[in-house]
Amino acid sequence: MTTMLRSGDPDYDNELAGFQTAVPRRPDVIVPAASAVDVVEAVRHAAEHDLPIAVHSTGHGVGVPFEGGVLVTTHRMTGIRIEDGVARVDAGVRWGAVIEAAAKHGLAPLSGSFPGVGVVGYTLGGGFSLLGRKYGLAADQVTAIEVVTADGELRRATPDTESDLFWALRGGRDNFGIVTALEFRLVPVTRLYGGSLQFGTESLSAVLHAWRDWAADLPREMTSSLGMVPMPDLPMVPEPLRGQHVAQIRIAYLGDAAEGERLVAPLRAAAPLLGDTLAEIPFTESGKIANEPPFPHGYRADNATVSELDDTMLDAILEHAGPGAPVPTVVLLDLLGGALSDLPEHPGVGWDREARFTVRALSVVDDAGMAEIKAAHGKLFDALKPKSTGKLLTFVYGDSGAGDEAAKVYSPADLRRLAEVKAAVDPANRFRLTHNVEPARDAG
Template sequence: MTRVSEITTLAGQVRGPVFQPGQDGYAEEVAGFQTGVPSSPAVVVGATEADDVAAAVRYAAAHGLPVVVQSTGHGLVTGADGGVLVSTRRMTAVEIDPASSTARAEAGVHWGAVIAAAAEHGLAPLSGSAPDVGVVGYTLGGGFSLLGRKYGRAAEQVRALDVVTADGELRHVTAETEPDLFGALLGGRDNFGIVTALEFGLVPVTTLYGGGLYFGPDQLGDVLRGWRDWAATAPDEVTTSVAMVPMPDLPMVPEPLRGKHIAQIRVAYLGDAAAGERLVEPLRAIGPRLIDSLAEMPFTESGSIASEPPHPHAYRGDNTTTGELTDPMIDTILELAGPDAPVETVLLVDLLGGGYTRWNDAARFTVRALSIVDDETADEVRAAHRKLFTALRPWSTGKLLTFVYGEHDPHEQAPAVFGETGLRELAGLKAKYDPANTFRLSHNILPR
């Protein structure tokens, strides 16, 4: 059977569309939020249901091809050249069960849809800073939310996963029925299958006190040190970060920030406005602000806290977790990711601790770097990021899978992301569930 007839057979087995290079709709289906990592799969299946995903995986396995999922939101495909790409953006069903405070979301759902549906019942998910991020990919990466210091990672709220494994079978997986696979999916992301739906818990949150304090370029060091000192005694009810951002000189940027390398302290506090005002007094005392947007808000507006850009673009990023944020670390950050750095860099420091200690009690902060790239600057950006994180290595306690963006070599980051012990355990499970390494295109775990 020729490849053309094989693909015709595949198309007859799925309800969604099937694309090949050069066909109308192929480029749109392949395009993702991360435009800096080109992808040229041999076949794209636009899945509309779990059975479509299963057919695509069986096709890939039968022909010895790698298969990867292009979920939705900010989902990253680390190169699918010559393989099978499964697009799940058409799978958008959301169900809320207020009696059990749970939600079920298919693989193409954005957090914004869950936030809106849950709010009708006085509930909220452990969503992140951007409502246009996909539910499944975010959660499989751990899920570091705006409520995380109170409730922990989103992965801890997962009750069940519907997943297509490498044998092309659809499984309903829980911690009780298949504990090994359940843990591997939540720890190893898309190395073990394509998750077609998630069931997860919601929390009783309707409002929060939050927003941002924006400071000018001459205050960057004071902001980092002041925020660190304040964070040392911050209650678990507050999730917070500080970002240094080179703002473009463009009309859509608020005038006080336009063209400036600013620092933004981000706050999401589970308390009323009066308590919130008292909580942030030391932050306001750091100095004059360019903008102060802190206020009580419905959780449905929580995406306004970070106001991250919703448009696809090319970027590269990396991160490290640390147990402390010392003055020498801050000096290093300012030198290598501040206004005088060799490349423009968005630098974020997140406070962990609180509910996150159930996952990792050694990590107190994450330090993240992200830069816009093009064909001419990609190598320069990668070198600058490598220099930054090499300098921070003495304080490093690990790395988060969620915040590794744009690496072309999917094997390079795996040891740092999973750790030596974790990688050995996951490699054993990989040999059990995917011995042919069909799912090998994203921070791959090799079968042991």
């Protein structure tokens, strides 16, 4: 029988720990899975004892708190195989390992800004990549999903077999089972022109407007985002950035470096630079572009997709999430469009592919209480509502409300279809310790 840890066991707290530290969870049982067989046993145990069940690998995207039930951890499942341009990865693999393995084949995955994120959770949420405007969502490249459903069966979902489940998992995340392996296509990328431009507090407004205007007409090979980051006045922060509210423009361009230099010239001219890391780099160094903190911490985040960023919206972002905001807030503006607007052959759960930007807000819970952060974020997103087209579940973190995130994220038609798939594979709603899609009660 698979190992099971209970509260009070020596390894329980270590096994429970993840990157997100602000969402309290206290399962009755933790199952440290090393294989798909272990996952099957854990799910069957939950069914036999009528317990809810959840999963985490790295714990970046932990959504809701819970007590009781079964938690399956998958970080020991680290197999990677690459063949004919397709990667097969086990449930605990992180992007950094895939990036390194793919590079040996002259290929790259559609990974995000931080290589420490787990592949499965990221991809099941859609997967907004550094290469997204050229190649679309990571979920669009998935060819097969191996998943243990609530009946304790290991299934293989593809566009041709278990097609409804294949659709629902790519966007519906962990509502339908525990994914034990993913297969997805890689792309022919080995290098890019990338890095970031950093500007100081006094330049925030000018840089926001310059980036918004610059983003209006770019080739698909250019993916970019803008971060507004309050930097602490502490010795570990590099001197030019220390104590500044930094505007960081992130660049990932798949053309040659000379053309990249020409394209970013208007940004370099927008305001005095505090830092400039733009250069041609191997894709294996793509994590340096955003240079995000690698240590676990507690955070709450929310987001909206928007049809545009007009001057009123930029003013609202500065007011509610800039240097004078009531709680320190990191804001990330992501440019969408390009391949992200294309409908792939086998799309996952729908989102507004006509949206032009995402606006994301993230605050560290150490700096303020969760309720205070939620209120501050609420003011920001209320101000953006007139041009908001939806939100992305993949960027909703740490909200302690039991609430209705699924209803806020999915269209009524998609939510109905998700509920029907849920009724087919998990009629008892065993996988409910997440942003839950409840099974349709009148299905079948």
